[in-house]
Structure formats: structure tokens, C-alpha cells
Amino acid sequence: MVETKMMTPQERLALPHEAPLDMPRHAVNEPRQKAKKLVKPFLLRTLLARLCVISITLGLTWYGATEMYAVLNTNAIAGLQWAFLVLFCINFTWISFAFSQASIGFLCRLWPFSRKVKEAEPEGVTAILLPVYNEDPIRIRASIEAMHDDLLEKAPGKFAFFILSDSNRSDACIKEKHTFYPLLNHEDQGCPIYYRRRHNNNERKAGNIAEWVTRFGARYESMIVLDADSLMSADCLISLSRRMAAEPGLGLIQTLPTIIKANTLYSRIQQFANQCFGPVYASGLAAWHGTASNFWGHNAIIRTKAFAEACGLPILEGKAPFGGHVMSHDFMEAAMLRRAGWGVRFDMDLEASYEEAPPSLIDVMVRDRRWCQGNLQHKAFLLAQDFHFATRVHLFSGIFSYLSAVFWFLLIAVGFALAVQAHFVRPEYFSNPSLFPTWPVFDFQKALLLFELSMALVLAPKVYGWLSALLYPKRCMSFGGPILLTLDTLLEVALSALYAPILMFSQFLVVFDVLKGRDSGWKPQSRDDGATPWKTVARAHLSHTLLGAGLASAALFLSPALFYWSLPITIGLVFSIPLSWLSGGEKRGNILSKFMLLRASQEKRPTGIVKRLNEKQAQAIEDDSSATQPALQRFIKDVNFYHWYLAQLPQEEENTLCRSRICAQWQIEKSANLEQLTEHLQESECLAILKHKSLMLAMGKYLPQA
Structure with a gap:
């Protein structure tokens, strides 16, 4: 030897040398702590935004419910009609809630006065945490090098990187250590880079962060949490640390990540929607969230002391999927920070905060399985003691974002059942003792108006995003000008309409799978181009195709009019296999780019940090001999x-x-x-x-x- x-x-x-920080585990039910001192110059605006969201949602829901009641039967309503009415009201409330937030966001985008955010120079070093789980280290190394070089130029001695590995596959462990080894240093006057791998990855990402806090947290006032595909410019990182330093009562500041580096059809759809429509919706969220906002798990800064004090997550009673460790930890960490009196804010004005999107439809479905289980697990906290009202709305929204697929599916099923009933069952004109018959009435004109209203509510956020970009010349030109912006918007609407029923049915199956008691496990996020063989795609979408073909055939048999009305649902399901195959693959996705469609501004004119990332990534791949x-x-x-x-x-x-x-x-x-x-x-x-x-x-x- x-x-x-x-x-x-x-x-x-x-x-570095350890600096332990105690992080006690909390219970589901605990009393709320006294709120920390927060600067609230826009408290009135937050209250007005919340009032508007509630008023618009309830007003539209009431109108939709009364109109649907009139549509179904002007004389009497019973049986399946009641079920259809209830399901319609639930779904209509959901789209009204989304519309109200987008409307508030659109008005905020038009507001000519920008919000001035207080900043101060932080005293110590801010940690940048990068959790890793069986990821491609080449891509992560390029991101770290790009951010590291940017920080060395603009803020030397102010930040330190920590690569926190939870990888549990031998090849991934060795490759990431070999890849990161040349980067590691103790340059306290520059920007040190450290690496740690856990051998026991209990509690997944939440446990990974918590382990770092308990070992090193006392040394760092704040920590910026990133994902494996995250990228932030030095200016954005510096602004986050300064804003946190200026607000001693803030526990967390969440940024709005912009999707970049999309190279497949589906990721390009997500990228365009994120960059064009996302800011409008995010502005609405920021307006009514106030200092009780949410956490998305990455691209955010957290006060380390506040996190250690408040965010020791409870272990839920029972077994997975509803018991055990909290999966969607980010929502609960924001909730527990707020219950402990710390402010949680969403600052969407910060630029150069980036992430990447899942490359294909199947990758989204895999991610949805994990997210669905995590969100449904939050039912244990929904009525817990002393959570903020906004927190309960966040939790309910997360749960309903998946349950809505169930309610949409049930609405479609009941609608078809009503059509079958009308086709095969003879109406009873004298069901009640009366001299006059009870005529079954269906107000087609009201039904058409209600359908148009529903479509308007669904499409309004996209129209707001298109109009918001069109009104500002610089932003409009970043999408290629008004013509390309309009074409991209129409293309995104059309493609999203095709993929929406596929996602709806897959989420319905996911919810059903979770309710059966199956645990999703912990799989790494796909970061490749998502190209999937036909056989795999066919196996994944066979049930979608059969459902779509069955619905289309039944609709055509019952009524040609019903067949055409149901096409927005059935056409995507029938062609789910080729649509899913087309969604992934770099070669297929970049065809659109050649025709100047669904191109992001970062492709033509990348910002400095994105350009640096591209250079570092190309160099890292070349060096990986x-x-x-x-x-x-x-x-x-x-x-x-x-x-x-x-x-x-x-x-x-x-x-x-x-x-x-x-x-x-x-x-x-x-x-x-x-x-x-x-x-x-x-x-x-x-x-x-x-x-x-x-x-x-x-x-x-x-x-x-x-």
C-alpha cells in the first residue's frame, strides 16, 4: 500500500470550522409569536389588493352560479344537474381567483410609480447554498464558476458557496467530487467554495439545509438557497443581501426566477409563458401577499437565525404519503416563519434570477407526482393553530392546484352523463301533479355566454401578459417586436390548449395514486433534453389516448354538436402520444427557434451572467476528459x-x-x-x-x- x-x-x-446553531423541531399546532418590527409603507395597498381579490372572486362566482342555474333548468333542477352545478361552481371559483390575481397584477404593472426598497450594507458574509441530489455536476460547476467570477468582480469577501450533496449513487458521488474538487478553496477575502456530502440523507432537501444550519449557521447572517439549475447575477445576490440587512424583521425574500436555456418544445412553451405572462401574475401575488408571502424552495434569501428558530419541521403522524417527513417543505417553512413573527416578502422587481424548466411532458408528470404528494400532505396544516390568513390561502391553493384536476374531470364526466341521459331517457312532463306539463328547459344562449365568459377568464392572464409587453417598447423588442410577440402568444395558447387536457387527466391519476397510499419516493429532476423513445411515450399515454377516443366517439354518437364542443378536450387526449413525443428533444424543439418562434431574449442577447454560464458550461464539458x-x-x-x-x-x-x-x-x-x-x-x-x-x-x- x-x-x-x-x-x-x-x-x-x-x-470551514463549524459554528453550530440550535434548530428545534416544532409541532403542527403552536401559538403565534409576536410580529417582528417590519417596514410596511404599502400596508394600505396590500389590504386593497386582498379586498379586490376576494371581491372579484366572490362576485364572479356568484354570477356564474346563478347563470348556470338558469342554464340548466328554469323550472326545476335535480339529480345530475345539481352535481353539475356544484362542480361548475367549484371550478369557476378557481378560475375566477386566478383571474382576479392577474387583473390586480396587470394594474400594478401599469402603475407608473415604482416601489422604493430599503437597502443596507450587510455586516458579515452571506452563504450561498446549492443542494445537489444525483445531478450532472458539469452543469452545476459551470453555474458556480459563472456566479463566483461575477462576485469576485463586484463583491469580494461578501459571499461563500456551499455545495451540499445528498447524492446516493456511487457514480454520481465520485463524479461530482471529481468535478468540484478543483473549485474548492478557503479564499475568505475572495469567495470561498466548500463541499459537503451527507451519507445519511434524511428528510431530503429540508434535512440537507437543516444539517448545514445546525453545523455552520451561526457564522452566517443570511443564506441564499439555490437549486441545481439556478443562476443569479452578482447584482441580484448583492441586492438580496442588502435588502435583508435593511429589514431586521424579515425572515425571507423570494425572487421571481426567469426560465432560460429552454431547448425543447415543451420547455420553450414554459419559457415564453414564464417571461411573457409570469410577471403579470407574479405582480398580483406580490400585491396581496404583503409580508405574508410564500417560498418556492430556491432563488431566495433567508435569515439564518430566523430559519433555525422557526423552521424545524414536524414529523407527521402515520406513514407516507400523508405521514412522515414534510415533502413540500418550502411552503411550510414560509408558513412557520410567518407564525414565528418573521416577515416573508416576494420581491419580483429583482432581475437576473434564473432557473430551467423540465424538458418534456413526461418530466413534468414525474415532477407533478412528487409535488402533488407534498401539497396534499399540507392538509395536516390547513387548520393548524395560529397560521396567518394568507398562509392558509397559500396552502389551500397548493392543495387545490391538484384537486382542481379531479373536479375538472368530474365536471366533464357529469356533463357527458347528462348528455347520455338526455339522449336515452324520456323526459317526464307530468312528474308532479299539475294541469300543465313541466317542460325541460336548456337556455342555449345563456350557456354560450357563460362558456365565453369562462374562456375569457382563462385567457385573460395571457392577454394581460401580451398587452403588458406590447405597451413597453424595450420589453416588446426583447420578444422580437409586436408581430413575433403576437404570433408567439397565439402559438403558446394553441399548444397549451392541446397539452392542458393531458396534464389534467395525468394529475387526476396522480391524485388518485396518492389517495391510494402510494409514496412517490425521491427522484432527481431531469436536466437533459427530455428525448423519450416512442415505446416509453406510448406506455405513459395509452390511458390518455383511450379516454380521448372514448369521449370523442361517445360525443359523436350522441350529437355532432356535442362532438365539436368537446374537441378542445378530446383532441389533445387522442393525440397525447405524438404530442408528448414532440414535447422533448433538442432537435425538435430548436426547429421553432429557426423560424424565430418562441425564442427568449436570452438566446439572442444574453445577459452577462447567462453569457458567462454558456462559456463556462462549454469549457467544463470540454475539460471533462x-x-x-x-x-x-x-x-x-x-x-x-x-x-x-x-x-x-x-x-x-x-x-x-x-x-x-x-x-x-x-x-x-x-x-x-x-x-x-x-x-x-x-x-x-x-x-x-x-x-x-x-x-x-x-x-x-x-x-x-x-
């Missing part, structure tokens, strides 16, 4: 890397029994070379080598001899 060389403390440490090597060979090919990794492993307890460890040790001793070892190692044994220092020392026998 080759003797390990002596290393300096600088070489040994991948982390070891990508095809087996995982363990990366240690042996790079002796310095081997010694650095060995220095990070803690001293292990003696006499610890572990089957994988014992098997791995035996194979290391008996294998003549590394190729023979890797040929027979199982995944659990490879992970044991990465975890135990004694096994990694034994691997030294394969190092090149001096």
Missing part, C-alpha cells in the same frame, strides 16, 4: 484527488458491523487490480468504500507506485 502523504490543513479541509472512466478509477488516475478525498473522511467507529463494508474489504484484499475489483463490486459495496476511511486507505494499493 502506498503511504499517504502529509497534507496541510488548507488541503485537508473542504469545509474522464467522463467515460469507471467511477473508482477517477481516484486512482488522480493521486492528489485521492489524498484530498481521504482527508475529508472522518475517523470511523471501531467494531461497526456492516455487510457491504465487510464484502467490499474482502474484494479489495482479493482483487489483483482495479479492473478486477470494479467488475464484481455491487453498488452498496462501492458506496461503502466511499463512506469508510479504512476501505479508502485499502484502495491505496492500486495507486501508481512512485
Whole structure:
């Protein structure tokens, strides 16, 4: 065995000295704490916005309910008609709520006076946390390098990066360590970059962040939490830290992430909607949220002390999917911060806060499965003690964002049942003793007007976004001018209409799956181009196709008019397989870009940080010469890397029994070379080598001899 060389403390440490911070676990029901002192210059505007949202939602719902009652029967209403009326009112309330927020947001966008936000210079260093879970480290390294270089130029000594790995696959663990190893440093006067991997990833991302807080949180006043695909400019990071420093009563500031680097059809649809329609809706949210806003889990700054004090999440009673650890932790962390008296604010005026979108429809469906379980789990908190009114609205909105698919599906089912009933069942004209018959009445004119109103409410946020961009020449030109902006808007509306029923039915199945008690597990987010083989797509969407074909056939049999009315629903379902296949794949997605359609401003004129990311990513891919090597060979090919990794492993307890460890040790001793070892190692044994220092020392026998 080759003797390990002596290393300096600088070489040994991948982390700074620990600064523990206590983070107690809280219960579901706890009393509200006294609110911290907050600057509230726009309190009246927040109250007016909330009043407008409530008034518009209730007013439209009442009008829709009375009109639908008149549509169904002017004399009497019973049976399936009552079910249809109730389901219609539930769905109409949901779209009215969305319309009211978009309307408030549109008015805020037209308001000529911008809000002045207080800023102050922070005293200490702000931590930037980047949780990683079996991700492609090449992309993450490029993002870190781009942000790191930007911060070195504009704010040296003010920030520190922490790569917090929860990866649990041996190849991912080794690759990310090998990729990040050259970046790590202790340059306190510049911008240090640290790396830590947990061997036990309890509570997933929430536990990952909490573990960092309890080990290092006392050293840093604030922490900026990013996702693996996040990117923020130095100016945005600096503004976040200054705004947090200026408001001692704030616990969290959420930014509005802009989607970039979309290269597939579906991600381009999301990117355009995010950049064109998103600011309008976000302005409405910010207007009525006030200092009781929400947290989306990334691209936000959090006061470390407040987070440790308030955000120790409870463990829910029972088993998954509704019990156990809280999955959608971000909503609850914002809720618990607010209950502890800390302000939570949504500052959507900050620019250069970026993220990426899922590349395909199937990737969205996979993500929805996890999000659905997390949101439905929030039912345990909906009526919990002393949560803020806005918090309860956030939680209810998150739950209903998935239950709405169930109610839409039930509305369609009951509507078809009414059509079947009208076709096969003879109406009873004298069901009640009377000299005059009771004629079944269906007011077609009112039904048409109500349908048009519903479509107007659904499309209004998109019209607001289009108009908002059109009114500002600079923003309009970023979309290619008024003609391309209009074409892109129409294309997005058409494509979204095709994909909407597919998503609706898939979310209906997801909710049903969760209610059956199935746990979603924890899968990494897809970051590739989402290209999926036909066989996989067909298997995923066979039920959608059969449902669409069945509905279309039934509608055509019952009435040609019903067939045409149901086309917005059935056509997307019938063609769900080719639509899903087209949604992913870089080659297919970039065809639109060649025709100047659904192109983002960052493609033609990227901002400085995005341009820097593109350059770093191209360079990182070119430098990754070891990508095809087996995982363990990366240690042996790079002796310095081997010694650095060995220095990070803690001293292990003696006499610890572990089957994988014992098997791995035996194979290391008996294998003549590394190729023979890797040929027979199982995944659990490879992970044991990465975890135990004694096994990694034994691997030294394969190092090149001096």
C-alpha cells in the first residue's frame, strides 16, 4: 500500500470550522409569536389588493352560479344537474381567483410609480447554498464558476458557496467530487467554495439545509438557497443581501426566477409563458401577499437565525404519503416563519434570477407526482393553530392546484352523463301533479355566454401578459417586436390548449395514486433534453389516448354538436402520444427557434451572467476528459484527488458491523487490480468504500507506485 502523504490543513479541509446553531423541531399546532418590527409603507395597498381579490372572486362566482342555474333548468333542477352545478361552481371559483390575481397584477404593472426598497450594507458574509441530489455536476460547476467570477468582480469577501450533496449513487458521488474538487478553496477575502456530502440523507432537501444550519449557521447572517439549475447575477445576490440587512424583521425574500436555456418544445412553451405572462401574475401575488408571502424552495434569501428558530419541521403522524417527513417543505417553512413573527416578502422587481424548466411532458408528470404528494400532505396544516390568513390561502391553493384536476374531470364526466341521459331517457312532463306539463328547459344562449365568459377568464392572464409587453417598447423588442410577440402568444395558447387536457387527466391519476397510499419516493429532476423513445411515450399515454377516443366517439354518437364542443378536450387526449413525443428533444424543439418562434431574449442577447454560464458550461464539458472512466478509477488516475478525498473522511467507529463494508474489504484484499475489483463490486459495496476511511486507505494499493 502506498503511504499517504502529509497534507496541510488548507488541503485537508473542504469545509470551514463549524459554528453550530440550535434548530428545534416544532409541532403542527403552536401559538403565534409576536410580529417582528417590519417596514410596511404599502400596508394600505396590500389590504386593497386582498379586498379586490376576494371581491372579484366572490362576485364572479356568484354570477356564474346563478347563470348556470338558469342554464340548466328554469323550472326545476335535480339529480345530475345539481352535481353539475356544484362542480361548475367549484371550478369557476378557481378560475375566477386566478383571474382576479392577474387583473390586480396587470394594474400594478401599469402603475407608473415604482416601489422604493430599503437597502443596507450587510455586516458579515452571506452563504450561498446549492443542494445537489444525483445531478450532472458539469452543469452545476459551470453555474458556480459563472456566479463566483461575477462576485469576485463586484463583491469580494461578501459571499461563500456551499455545495451540499445528498447524492446516493456511487457514480454520481465520485463524479461530482471529481468535478468540484478543483473549485474548492478557503479564499475568505475572495469567495470561498466548500463541499459537503451527507451519507445519511434524511428528510431530503429540508434535512440537507437543516444539517448545514445546525453545523455552520451561526457564522452566517443570511443564506441564499439555490437549486441545481439556478443562476443569479452578482447584482441580484448583492441586492438580496442588502435588502435583508435593511429589514431586521424579515425572515425571507423570494425572487421571481426567469426560465432560460429552454431547448425543447415543451420547455420553450414554459419559457415564453414564464417571461411573457409570469410577471403579470407574479405582480398580483406580490400585491396581496404583503409580508405574508410564500417560498418556492430556491432563488431566495433567508435569515439564518430566523430559519433555525422557526423552521424545524414536524414529523407527521402515520406513514407516507400523508405521514412522515414534510415533502413540500418550502411552503411550510414560509408558513412557520410567518407564525414565528418573521416577515416573508416576494420581491419580483429583482432581475437576473434564473432557473430551467423540465424538458418534456413526461418530466413534468414525474415532477407533478412528487409535488402533488407534498401539497396534499399540507392538509395536516390547513387548520393548524395560529397560521396567518394568507398562509392558509397559500396552502389551500397548493392543495387545490391538484384537486382542481379531479373536479375538472368530474365536471366533464357529469356533463357527458347528462348528455347520455338526455339522449336515452324520456323526459317526464307530468312528474308532479299539475294541469300543465313541466317542460325541460336548456337556455342555449345563456350557456354560450357563460362558456365565453369562462374562456375569457382563462385567457385573460395571457392577454394581460401580451398587452403588458406590447405597451413597453424595450420589453416588446426583447420578444422580437409586436408581430413575433403576437404570433408567439397565439402559438403558446394553441399548444397549451392541446397539452392542458393531458396534464389534467395525468394529475387526476396522480391524485388518485396518492389517495391510494402510494409514496412517490425521491427522484432527481431531469436536466437533459427530455428525448423519450416512442415505446416509453406510448406506455405513459395509452390511458390518455383511450379516454380521448372514448369521449370523442361517445360525443359523436350522441350529437355532432356535442362532438365539436368537446374537441378542445378530446383532441389533445387522442393525440397525447405524438404530442408528448414532440414535447422533448433538442432537435425538435430548436426547429421553432429557426423560424424565430418562441425564442427568449436570452438566446439572442444574453445577459452577462447567462453569457458567462454558456462559456463556462462549454469549457467544463470540454475539460471533462474522464467522463467515460469507471467511477473508482477517477481516484486512482488522480493521486492528489485521492489524498484530498481521504482527508475529508472522518475517523470511523471501531467494531461497526456492516455487510457491504465487510464484502467490499474482502474484494479489495482479493482483487489483483482495479479492473478486477470494479467488475464484481455491487453498488452498496462501492458506496461503502466511499463512506469508510479504512476501505479508502485499502484502495491505496492500486495507486501508481512512485
